[in-house]
Amino acid sequence: MTERKILHLDLDAFFCSVEELLDPSLVGKPFVVGGSPQGRGVIVSASYAARMYGVRTAMPSGRAVRLCPDLIFVRRDHPAYSTYSRKVMNILKEITPLVQQVSVDEAFIDVSDIQLPIQSICQDIQSRIDRETKLPISIGAGTSKMIAKIANNIGKSRVRTGKAPRSINIIPPGKEAAFLAPLDIQEMWGVGPKTAERLRSRGFKTIGDIADADPELLKTYFGKYAEVMQKRALGIDHSEVHTDHEAKSVSNETTFRQDSEEILFLKNTLMRLSDKVAYRLRKDNQAGKVVSIKVRYSDFTTFTRQKALGRLTNVGDEIFEHAFDLLNKNLSPGRPVRLLGVGVSNLEEPYAQLELFDESPLKKQELTQAIDELKDKFGKDVVFRANKLKQNKTN
DNA sequence: TCTGGGGTCCTAGGACCC
DNA sequence: TCTGGGGTCCTAGGACCC
Numbered sequence: 329m330t331e332r333k334i335l336h337l338d339l340d341a342f343f344c345s346v347e348e349l350l351d352p353s354l355v356g357k358p359f360v361v362g363g364s365p366q367g368r369g370v371i372v373s374a375s376y377a378a379r380m381y382g383v384r385t386a387m388p389s390g391r392a393v394r395l396c397p398d399l400i401f402v403r404r405d406h407p408a409y410s411t412y413s414r415k416v417m418n419i420l421k422e423i424t425p426l427v428q429q430v431s432v433d434e435a436f437i438d439v440s441d442i443q444l445p446i447q448s449i450c451q452d453i454q455s456r457i458d459r460e461t462k463l464p465i466s467i468g469a470g471t472s473k474m475i476a477k478i479a480n481n482i483g484k485s486r487v488r489t490g491k492a493p494r495s496i497n498i499i500p501p502g503k504e505a506a507f508l509a510p511l512d513i514q515e516m517w518g519v520g521p522k523t524a525e526r527l528r529s530r531g532f533k534t535i536g537d538i539a540d541a542d543p544e545l546l547k548t549y550f551g552k553y554a555e556v557m558q559k560r561a562l563g564i565d566h567s568e569v570h571t572d573h574e575a576k577s578v579s580n581e582t583t584f585r586q587d588s589e590e591i592l593f594l595k596n597t598l599m600r601l602s603d604k605v606a607y608r609l610r611k612d613n614q615a616g617k618v619v620s621i622k623v624r625y626s627d628f629t630t631f632t633r634q635k636a637l638g639r640l641t642n643v644g645d646e647i648f649e650h651a652f653d654l655l656n657k658n659l660s661p662g663r664p665v666r667l668l669g670v671g672v673s674n675l676e677e678p679y680a681q682l683e684l685f686d687e688s689p690l691k692k693q694e695l696t697q698a699i700d701e702l703k704d705k706f707g708k709d710v711v712f713r714a715n716k717l718k719q720n721k722t723n
Numbered sequence: 724t725c726t727g728g729g730g731t732c733c734t735a736g737g738a739c740c741c
Numbered sequence: 742t743c744t745g746g747g748g749t750c751c752t753a754g755g756a757c758c759c
Contacts, residue, residue: 363727370727385759391724431730431759518732520757553733581728618751628726636751669728 331501333440333469334569335450336476338484339416340464340492342433343373346412347402349462358383359400365389368583372404380490415461423453428569436473438569450496464492470499474517474565478508481515504563509536517560526550535561574675575612579620580604581669587626589664598655601670602648609642615678616640619650622669623659630667633658640678647672 339345343361348354358378363369369389381396393399413432420427426438439449450467457465468480476499483497499507508515514524516535530549532538538546538561546554559565580601588594598621609615619641620634633654641647651670659665 368726372727386727388724388726391726394724434759518757522756576731577729579729583727620752630754632753634752667727671730 330440331471332438333442333446333449334471334473334476335437335439335453336468336473336480337420337435337437337453338466338468338480339413339433340466340484340494341373341375341379342413342463343404343409344375344402345463345492346408347405348375349412350405350408351402354400354402357400358396358398359402360389360392361402361404362392363389364401365393367585376490376492380488412461412463416457416463416465419457419460420453426569426571428571429573436476436569446498447496450498454494454496458494464494466493466495466497468497468499471501471504472563472565473567473569474560475499475504475507475563477517478511478515482511505539508561508563509534509539511535513538516557517565518557575614576675577671577673578605578608578612578614578616578675579622579669579671580608581622581667583624583667584665587664587666589662594655594659594665594668595652597668598651598670599644599648601668602651603644605670605672606642606644606647609672609675613677614675615642616672617674617676618672619647619654620671620673621651621654621658622667622671623655623665624667625660626664626666628666631658634671634673636674640676641672642678 344354344359347359347361354375356377357375358381359375360371360378360383361373362371367389371383371385371387371389371392374383374385374392378392378396378399381399383392383396383399389401409432417427417429417435420435420437424437424439424442428436430436439446442449444452446469450469454465454467457463466480466484468476468478468483470476470479479497479499480495483495484493487493487495511534513519513527513532513535514521516538519527526549527538532541538558541558543554543558546558550557582597582601584597617638617640618634618636620632622630622632624630635650635654637650647670
């Protein structure tokens with residue numbers, strides 16, 4: 329069996345790089361995309377100039393300004409990010425159909441079938457994306473997704489110039505364990521702050537420490553997970569590049585500018601969130617069987633509640649009805665609420681009839697509108713009759 | 724410093740059924 | 742008379758990732 333050649337590609341400071349294309353006066357300046365420091369925002373993306381001040385993703389904006397008083401704040405422009413993301417992903421799909429998009433700015437590709445040295449494959453992709461989109465991208469390469477991903481993280485982190493790294497980091501076959509061994513445990517896949525702390529408290533510092541540990545001892549600490557962890561530490565990962573991604577849940581949440589305990593306000597918010605979720609579901613021709621809410625109080629304690637409906641829905645009113653019921657039954661009165669969220673999961677395709685229609689996005693949108701208009705005219709039940717018909721047929 | 728928003732996966736307990 | 746065991750669904754929470 330020949331070795332797999334897997335690449336992990338990650339656009340450098342993606343949102344900021346797009347903003348620089350839209351407004352070249354930002355180039356080289358310390359700026360961020362994210363919420364304003366007056367509100368409760370956090371940094372979503374930081375330019376490399378801003379990172380030189382210690383500004384990082386997910387940092388509260390207030391703290392970022394203290395680190396860098398001249399920091400420029402740019403509002404998010406999601407449509408622009410989607411457009412550029414699509415451009416990059418399309419280029420990758422021209423190189424190979426084996427593309428797994430992980431997020432807007434990140435993908436794995438399997439280039440095992442390309443008969444060129446891995447170094448030149450990486451360089452070709454990087455310069456082509458630069459030529460066609462002007463976006464900087466970094467690439468990690470290895471015999472598995474895990475190695476490619478970690479290689480990319482390490483490659484990027486070595487560059488501290490205040491400019492986009494555009495790094496390429498290739499781990500040759502057979503060198504996986506040696507590459508991982510000296511790295512900090514938190515570079516591991518699936519090891520976050522909590523697990524890292526547990527590992528550190530038992531004397532594990534590097535990935536090599538985990539690779540070398542007595543399997544039985546590791547098992548007493550981490551149970552079933554120990555085996556997976558140790559395999560990963562040894563550089564073993566057989567996971568494939570998955571090209572088919574289907575969403576399993578859709579949710580929207582919002583943090584208020586000010587905490588509130590006013591039931592009318594919370595109710596209206598829940599209604600708005602339910603409509604948003606429903607609209608997104610309909611746009612993707614999806615519906616779900618489970619409605620959930622998320623509530624965070626001002627002291628940051630958070631709870632979730634969910635309810636299985638026994639049938640599919642993608643209608644705002646119905647999602648809201650169940651969400652509000654869950655809220656009513658579980659909200660502690662008099663405790664100010666900071667965040668409210670609504671979600672729908674256990675998704676399926678609801679309308680078999682849709683397949684009879686032209687698949688063009690415009691047609692779909694027209695159909696959605698038609699369904700929504702019917703709902704307005706005849707009441708929400710009209711949307712469900714088709715749904716129940718389908719269920720009766722299939723059962 | 725005072726902590727966003729969108730997700731996925733895993734675990735564990737209880738209900739219910741055979 | 743003092744209590745089996747497996748399967749499946751549902752729910753809640755938590756860890757993790759970008």
